[in-house]
Amino acid sequence: MDQRKGLTDEARQDIDATRADRFETRRATVPALEEVLFEAFPVLDHGFIRVIDYMGDDGAVVQAARVSYGRGTKKVSEDRGLIRYLMRHWHSTPFEMCEIKLHVKLPIFVARQWIRHRTSSVNEYSARYSVLDEEFYIPAPAQLAAQSSSNRQGRSELLEGSEAAQVLDLLRDDASRNYRDYLWMLNENDADPERSGLARELARMNLTLNMYTQWYWKTNLHNLFNFMRLRADAHAQYEIRVYADVLLGLTERWVPLSHEAFMEYRMGALTLSRTAVEIVKRLLAGERVTQETSGLPPREWREFAAGLGLS
Amino acid sequence: MDQRKGLTDEARQDIDATRADRFETRRATVPALEEVLFEAFPVLDHGFIRVIDYMGDDGAVVQAARVSYGRGTKKVSEDRGLIRYLMRHWHSTPFEMCEIKLHVKLPIFVARQWIRHRTSSVNEYSARYSVLDEEFYIPAPAQLAAQSSSNRQGRSELLEGSEAAQVLDLLRDDASRNYRDYLWMLNENDADPERSGLARELARMNLTLNMYTQWYWKTNLHNLFNFMRLRADAHAQYEIRVYADVLLGLTERWVPLSHEAFMEYRMGALTLSRTAVEIVKRLLAGERVTQETSGLPPREWREFAAGLGLS
Amino acid sequence: MDQRKGLTDEARQDIDATRADRFETRRATVPALEEVLFEAFPVLDHGFIRVIDYMGDDGAVVQAARVSYGRGTKKVSEDRGLIRYLMRHWHSTPFEMCEIKLHVKLPIFVARQWIRHRTSSVNEYSARYSVLDEEFYIPAPAQLAAQSSSNRQGRSELLEGSEAAQVLDLLRDDASRNYRDYLWMLNENDADPERSGLARELARMNLTLNMYTQWYWKTNLHNLFNFMRLRADAHAQYEIRVYADVLLGLTERWVPLSHEAFMEYRMGALTLSRTAVEIVKRLLAGERVTQETSGLPPREWREFAAGLGLS
Amino acid sequence: MDQRKGLTDEARQDIDATRADRFETRRATVPALEEVLFEAFPVLDHGFIRVIDYMGDDGAVVQAARVSYGRGTKKVSEDRGLIRYLMRHWHSTPFEMCEIKLHVKLPIFVARQWIRHRTSSVNEYSARYSVLDEEFYIPAPAQLAAQSSSNRQGRSELLEGSEAAQVLDLLRDDASRNYRDYLWMLNENDADPERSGLARELARMNLTLNMYTQWYWKTNLHNLFNFMRLRADAHAQYEIRVYADVLLGLTERWVPLSHEAFMEYRMGALTLSRTAVEIVKRLLAGERVTQETSGLPPREWREFAAGLGLS
The missing domain is CATH 1.10.20 (Histone, subunit A)
Incomplete structure (x- = not known):
């Protein structure tokens, strides 16, 4: 895989030099994420996502939920159960204890959608200060x-x-x-x-607006989940969805248990409205329900039927 | 004054119709701001700022600071003193109790600076959904x-x-x-x-990027002050500064006491660094201080001297 | 109904005086909310909630979603459909355009839960500055x-x-x-x-910790919905849930269409996990599914069965 | 120094075990902070602050300001100059790129002040779920x-x-x-x-309210600076100021250049109001200025005179 698109020779050298360094730390580390740290994951024709830094792992979620003195982890199975419980019951604050920092190159019209996620920190390459390169999507x-x-x-x-x-x-x-x-x-x-x-x-x-810009973007895991839920969704514009898809993969490397819970209770979940709950109950009781007898407007009925695979 | 630039006939009619309505309310109102409600204040060649709604007045700041049952105001002179005290001592939360909602038309490259003020609510006209008009700066x-x-x-x-x-x-x-x-x-x-x-x-x-876009933008008075302090500043780009200048005028209509305190303790204020404080003390003691003897690097010395009108 | 518990005589007089005033405004007003403005809705033995100010109505949600020049409303049926669409598809930003400010009296241990909702503005009665009254829950x-x-x-x-x-x-x-x-x-x-x-x-x-404190609390409708979803929930502690219940009633007065959509797609909704969706599909296809064959752990199976009224 | 007050034997063992681990990382590390990672710095009679995790160093501030590919640092002198420039001109976003996570034990009445800093993540030990220990301030x-x-x-x-x-x-x-x-x-x-x-x-x-509670608290460097500016100030209550003082020391270990700039341009700085600027100009021009001729009310004059060491 050539992960080097959209990079100048100088940029490649800076990345290689940075990747070559190793340090000793007492902090929680995630080898699967360290493996790709600083690497550019290509997106679209000239864009990329690079992970520049991260804080915490699945254990940090557990540790915060328990407010414990040590690393927080007990058995993997217990941690997994706790993380799934937190996700299922919308206890979102422990997920805020993990943080990630990215370097992203993206078209300006995508950046304008991205920036609407306010709970994050951003430093963008300044065209007041510097001359932009000729790269457009x-x-x-x-x-x-x-x-x-x-x-x-x-x-x-x-x-x-x-x-x-x-x-x-x-x-x-x-x-x-x-x-x-x-x-x-x-x-x-x-x-x-x-x-x-x-x-x-x-x-x-x-x-x-198709010119590429770039920025450092930092957010916590809870807000990253919100970002991915909206932007990896089928209704999101393709050009931002491909970024969200790369983020999903990186999240799986970084916090596999939290990622799994997110896929189960958010990305793959289906929210039934109060009316839709009643319909399912009637269906399960053996009643035949059509749009006309459902209480749902046609459009919502179609969404409902599609979500549950009804013909 | 023609405040109608950048508006279609239909928009003007909608504005006039909205302005014609009057309602009764128990809420605090500000006649000077009501007077210009919904009106378009022109900015640049096709842009504008319109105040669409507001909550609170100077009395709301006072009321929150005192956590009182009534309107909060005592004598104007006491309110003024309290508001100046709050501003001077960075007690910013009472200023959050006032809120304002604007309709703004602005070039996209200005919108990209504006949106960096995160503590606010935004709904932008969607070019995914609608066709933009041909208006550029x-x-x-x-x-x-x-x-x-x-x-x-x-x-x-x-x-x-x-x-x-x-x-x-x-x-x-x-x-x-x-x-x-x-x-x-x-x-x-x-x-x-x-x-x-x-x-x-x-x-x-x-x-x-010079195409005009438009949005509804809502923020509280504390964050509006932060916006104006940075964007009405001489270092801000002219094209956003002219918007900030209109906001300063609107703020003066809305909350005259808070605006006065803001001009006194923020916009017109000068922050002396720890080193600069020592220099002023030496100067006031009659000592002659030059850049060389000041402890300040040349650039900071120039800023310091300019701020205090030293030749 | 005696809505005067927990108020001194002086407080009652201040409230009555404030309620007696009427002003003229061009802003959107909500008569059903004006009716109870400043009134104290009693909660617990000495607590209350008072609405002090508000900004916007259902029309403001519609107006922001359409970025329109006038009041935004068309026919009620169209507004209702749009608001339900926004709620259903998690387009939350238009709901941020409405703002409400409350005066709340509540026990300190409840205040400590309440304050965890960060996206809001707060001014609390200061016990550094004043002497607290003898009122405890x-x-x-x-x-x-x-x-x-x-x-x-x-x-x-x-x-x-x-x-x-x-x-x-x-x-x-x-x-x-x-x-x-x-x-x-x-x-x-x-x-x-x-x-x-x-x-x-x-x-x-x-x-x-059962001493009463009081504060001004201001938030937007989107965050108020988040507050109520978590705090009016059956898992919330009773002592904060009774406050959330009063807020639900006030929200119905203020923005009836948004409140209806909230009850339909949030409060009364049921989120099925990815696995639960598959179970429902199997059930609807006539398959008999038990906890053992469901893929769900026992606890999740019980929650799932309870949500859909399965015995 | 006995840094073990307020810890059970079990907690001490957990801390020692966690401190004994070493991992390899490609991320920026700060040896001076690693040295004290997980250690409990005692505060008050039973409280403490422990650094649990951190992200970034002074180089991360520089890297974000430059949106660079490598570590961002050039010469220390250039980095220092850039960081001072950012602090002086209120370019706060690069400081948001550093993050720190603490474990704090503190009396509840202090926690109630601390939590008012909203831009942070918190998980508190739950007295709904667990029994509190008998420790009070x-x-x-x-x-x-x-x-x-x-x-x-x-x-x-x-x-x-x-x-x-x-x-x-x-x-x-x-x-x-x-x-x-x-x-x-x-x-x-x-x-x-x-x-x-x-x-x-x-x-x-x-x-x-003097019972001790504990929480995990995570914030970025910019918001940590805001916290320390308000809470390490002479006007803050002693019982929170001693926590802020420990944080100042930890910040100096973590990001010495940013800390130095913060002390110079924030903690040790003096903000002159618009009127005060004019007074300093008059004083420097040799004019004699008294409170009566200053245009400042007596209280502000005293603050002004004290700040500049005037008798």
């Missing part, structure tokens, strides 16, 4: 979908033939031209000695 | 400044002559073309019946 | 329950006969004596001119 | 002060002679008796087989 043809008519926020079937080609050309040409004009306006290093060059904080406004 | 010539060499995040002298004209042309042409291509890709209303039209959530990535 | 005999053996955080059957009487005597005597000693240590108004009197911030440590 | 005679008349939240001169002795006796007797009655009501292990025993969640209300 161009969807793979398999992602060029039409507007969905049923889900007004979503996508439908793929674009075909010349329309797809034209769209890709437009995205590429517009982003490139705007970047070129951005550079021209900056006039870095007095490329044209006759001009002053526009301030960076102004010139950047000419860039397109 | 083009700086006035008086704002087209070169990159500052002393302050690496800021601006310096103005661009002149043909360079300024070329920059404005580029900004305008690139934003217009990208918007046109965005519309083409959307193929709204099957303008071209042969094409499917690209999903909105994808097409929007072709837009430039 | 004594459970009604119907609440004097034994420790539950099944739920290690909960209660079981009631205490009976002399044990109940002894417990009540102890609670009453210990709280009274400690309060008396607190007053003695304070030596307020130089009651004993020979003594200095202990600082308030120290003397308060002698008080018991 | 009794002030040392040197802390038994009278109420201050000038600062209405503070302390004044020490109590003397018999009054001090009586106060200490009362505090001790009341806390002991209430604890004994708490145990009696619990009737743990069916001490009296005739009684049911009161539920723990109820019995705990009989305890006094």
Whole structure:
């Protein structure tokens, strides 16, 4: 696997040098996560996620729930049971005791969705201060979908033939031209000695929303779960979902018991409304229930039936 | 004053209709703020700030500080003294008891700075769901400044002559073309019946960062003060500072005593470092102090001298 | 209904005076909530909840979801559908646009649970600064329950006969004596001119956790829903649950459509784990499933069966 | 130094066992903090602070500010300059990249102040679930002060002679008796087989506010600075200030450069109001300024004069 897309040679060297160091610590460590620490997991065409630091492991969840003096873990089976109990009963504070810090490279329009998760810390690469590199997101043809008519926020079937080609050309040409004009306006290093060059904080406004930015992002495990539940969901936009999917994998490496509980009680769970609970009870009592007799509006009935595999 | 820039006819009618209503309430009200409720205060070329709702007044700050049963206010002079005391001694929680909700229209690159203030609630107009209007920010010539060499995040002298004209042309042409291509890709209303039209959530990535977006933004007075302290500051980018300046004016209408205390102890205040305190003591004792003898590095010395008007 | 328990005469007069005022406003108002504004809803033996201020109504949720210029509401049926959609799909940000401010009087051990809801603003009556009144919570005999053996955080059957009487005597005597000693240590108004009197911030440590305190507490509707979901739940301690129940009633007055959606999709909802979803599918397909064949541990199976009314 | 007060034998063994472990990590480590990891730093008569985990070091602040690929550090002198710049100009987000987790044992009345710092994660030992130990705070005679008349939240001169002795006796007797009655009501292990025993969640209300509780508390460096600025301040209550003082020492071990900048620009700094700035300018210009001609009210003038060492 080439995990080196979207990285300059200098960046690769910095990463390799950082990965080569080893230190001694008394803190809880997670070998499976240490293994990939600082590595860039590629996302989209130029993006990545890198784990820069972490605090705590499954034992830290247990330790906080018990407010204990030692590492908190007893037997794995007891820890697993406790973690599942906490997740099931929405005792979320022990999960806040684990923290993770990421370095993420992502298109600006994805960053604008991501930043809406407020309970986190962020430092973004500043285009007031520095010049951005020419990297923008161009969807793979398999992602060029039409507007969905049923889900007004979503996508439908793929674009075909010349329309797809034209769209890709437009995205590429517009982003490139705007970047070129951005550079021209900056006039870095007095490329044209006759001009002053526009301030960076102004010139950047000419860039397109598919430009890549990058940031350090730090959050706790509870908020990471919230992020993944919303962004790894089928209703999330594909371009952020692929980041959330990488995070799911990293979470499994980091806190396997908490991850398992999360998949069981959140990601794979189904919430039945008060009305839907009554329907299930009637169904289990042998009653035949249709949308008309269910008390649910058609759309909710369809969601309900789909969730329980009713035809 | 024409406060109607950046509004469609329909929007103006909605605003006028909303402004015409009057209701009876037992809650604290602020006539000076009621007067401009829902009105659009223009900012930049197409932006605005509208106050949509508010909770509390200066009396609410006093009431919370005293945890009293009635309205909390005694004499204005006592309230004023208490509010100044709270501000001076960083007792910030009573200021959280006032809340304000705004409707803001602003360029996306400004929105990206604004959203970094996390302790607030936001609902943004969704370009996944709706088609954006063609409105983008083009700086006035008086704002087209070169990159500052002393302050690496800021601006310096103005661009002149043909360079300024070329920059404005580029900004305008690139934003217009990208918007046109965005519309083409959307193929709204099957303008071209042969094409499917690209999903909105994808097409929007072709837009430039000077496009206007809009949102509802709600925060409490304490966090509004933090916002204004950072964004009405001379180091903030002009394009967000003009929004902060409008907010300062609205705050003065809303909570005049709290605003006065804020100007006295925050906006107009000067923080002396531990070393700077010692320098002032030496100066006041009649000693002659230069940068060399001050213990401050040159840059801090310049900031210090400028703050106290030393030559 | 006597809503005046736990209030001094002076407090009652302040409340009546405040309730008598009427003001004109352009803001959204909710007559059903105005009706009870400032009134004290009694809770426990000396506690209460008073609504002091509010911002927004069901229309504000709709308005934020649509980012509209006017009041946001269309037909009630459309608003209702949109609010239910938002709740069902965890679009929580529009609910943050409503804000409520309460004056609450509550025992300190309840306050310690309440304060764990961090996303809120609080000003508590300060026992560093003022002398507390002699008011402490004594459970009604119907609440004097034994420790539950099944739920290690909960209660079981009631205490009976002399044990109940002894417990009540102890609670009453210990709280009274400690309060008396607190007053003695304070030596307020130089009651004993020979003594200095202990600082308030120290003397308060002698008080018991059932003493009443009071505070102003302000939060948004989304966080109020979170509070009620956890604290109006059957697993919550009775003494905080009665506060949450009053809040449920107030919320119904304030935002009836949002309250209805909350009851349908949160309070009355049932979350099925990934495994439980499979069991329901099997049951609906006619398969007989027991705990042994369910894949659920015994405890989870019992919760699952109870939730769906299986015998 | 005996750092073992307030610990049971079992707790000491758990701590020793945990301290004996060593792991290998690629993460940034801080040897000076590792040295004292898990150790209990004694505070008051039975309290302590233990560092359980940490994330990041001074280099993490630098790394986030630069959004760099490697460890972020260049020369120590450059890092120091950057960190001082960030602190001076209120660029607080890079400091959020460091996180610390503590185990704290503290009296309940102190915990009630501490918890007001909302941006943190907490898991407290549950008296709904477990029985508390008999440990309560009794002030040392040197802390038994009278109420201050000038600062209405503070302390004044020490109590003397018999009054001090009586106060200490009362505090001790009341806390002991209430604890004994708490145990009696619990009737743990069916001490009296005739009684049911009161539920723990109820019995705990009989305890006094000087009882010790304990919790895991986790926060980031920026919020830790806020905590220390307010709680290590001379106006804070002594009983929380001694905790803040221990935190200052731990912070110096952990992030010496950030700590140094914090002492320079926050703890040791002096904020001059707008009016005070003008007074300093007048003083420096040789003008004689008195309270009467200063524009400051008497109380602010005294604070101003004291801050700058004016007689």
